[in-house]
Amino acid sequence: MRHLLKLLFLFAIIAVGHRAFSQTDTEKALKAEKIAFLTKKLELTADEAKVFWPIYDEYWEKKNKILSDRYKLANDFIQNINNISDREIVDYTNRYVDSQKREADLIAEYNKRLLQVLPPKKVMLLYQSNYEFKNYLLQKVQESKK
Numbered sequence: 001m002r003h004l005l006k007l008l009f010l011f012a013i014i015a016v017g018h019r020a021f022s023q024t025d026t027e028k029a030l031k032a033e034k035i036a037f038l039t040k041k042l043e044l045t046a047d048e049a050k051v052f053w054p055i056y057d058e059y060w061e062k063k064n065k066i067l068s069d070r071y072k073l074a075n076d077f078i079q080n081i082n083n084i085s086d087r088e089i090v091d092y093t094n095r096y097v098d099s100q101k102r103e104a105d106l107i108a109e110y111n112k113r114l115l116q117v118l119p120p121k122k123v124m125l126l127y128q129s130n131y132e133f134k135n136y137l138l139q140k141v142q143e144s145k146k
Helices: 002-016 023-042 046-083 086-117 120-145
Strands: none
Touching: 023 046, 023 120, 046 086, 086 120
16 A cells, blocks of 8 residues: 555656656656556555566566567568568568567566466456556546647
């Protein structure tokens, strides 16, 4: 509970100064906001948080690498779409599908790891909470445009 209060306090500070942040600071602010959001949703104990966050951070680092590679692949395809053969396009499709498989394998691997450190209910809540956090961020972006 004490850990949660510290995180919520950090979130409040970040929210007040959000507009003045550089890109790096914005990323840090988003990460802090996600930590507060997930900690609250999952009701992590201090002991659970200690083992959960390093695993979760490692997972996201690997997932972001896969997503970055997929983005580069798609961008490369779009830039070369009019100058490549059907055979090369098939190669792009196979590499794209391979990227999807790597992402699925990654979540399967980390599902096993998370089930070793958290109760199954909290692991499933994590998946749902990740989805909710994404929607929360999209809503914040829409509201900021108004």
